[in-house]
Amino acid sequence: MLRLDLHTHTRFFHWNEGSPTWFDPLGARLLGRVARHRNLDGMALTNHDYYRPYEPGSSLVTLPGIEVSTTRGHVLVVGPDPPTDTAPDKHTPAAVADAAHDHGCAAILAHPYRNSTVAESDAALDAVEVNGKHPQRRAKVERLAVELDLPLVGGSDAHYPIEAGRAFTVVDANERTPEAVVESIRDGRVEPRVDNRLSDRLLRKLYARVHRAKGHADRSD
Template sequence: MFAVDLHAHTRAFHGHRTLGDLFDPLGVRLLAWETARRGLDGVATTNHDYYTPFSPSGATVIPGVEVSTTRGHVLVVGPDPPRETAPGELTPAETVGLAHDRGCAAIVAHPFRNSTVTELDDLAVDAVEINGKHPQTRPLVAEIAEKRGLPLVGGSDAHYPIEAGRAYTLIDAPELTPESVVAAIRDGRVEARVRNGITDRLLRRLYREIHRRKHPDSVLGSSSPGIGEPPEE
């Protein structure tokens, strides 16, 4: 059994690609170190709309990308994620097809934050995420997963190393490789876990306050921050 954070970023900011590319080698080392320090075995690097191969020491790094689809974000995790996608260009169905063609799993990211991906009944995703920024939506996410017969996975959505591992996935596999992660997700041999320590609770409160200030109209109560339409709609 392996503990893997399936949703994490190597930088604290979006855009500024040139600057980010310079920072990412340091960012991934810090992320892998902090993930291992928190007792996890691996972490997926799911930067927004691009993937860069990394092999730092510390936790095992699983390739991935967070695709900004026309209806919200979908995580593509596995051995061969696309190197770059155009934000808001691919539909969820196109993203899932791309993931499967490349031997990757497609996961609905934070379905209750700026997303309507789960409204697509015929979408062949592999799992639904419980996001570390607002795990209080777990009953709602679990209801979606049960209705669709999909497994739940956990990811921290970390943009700073200290956030790594606040939500993660237990993976029943003989070894920890990108291929074994994909197979376990598709077979349902996964279990979402959420940490609820003091640091984790404080970080979530800070996130809710930041999100409230940035997007006051999209927050429907403190128990479910960020519910709303995806950015492209």
């Protein structure tokens, strides 16, 4: 079994979105330190619309990944060969999922109830995410996963290193490789977990206010 955070970012918030920054290598190492502290086995680095092979730590499983800004919301592409760069708001969810599969990757619906209508598309997705910023929506996400007949995974959506691991995925994989993780996701041998530390609870309340103010979330959540 592997404990993996499938949704992390190597910089603070959306600074210089869509392009690498000088901070990324340091951000990856800081994420790795927090991941080890939270007893994770590894993580996927899923920056917005670009992938670069940063190293969070030699003892961790590092999954290549990218968070693609599709025409209808965000899709995580995780696996051995994700695209290195994507144009924001140019690709449909279906096109992104198909490209992910062509490259041996899994396509995951990220934060389905935050500024997203990906679930209403015809994309051949592999999983639905329980997002670490909004775990209070888990019941809604679980119902959506049943409706779409897809497994659930967990990801922190960390933009600050301290957030790594607040949500993660237990993966029943035979090997510590991206290929084995993708196979487990597709087979449904995954389970989302959410950490409930005081710092995580406080950050969730903050994010809920921020996203409501931006109009990215329902006020009923």
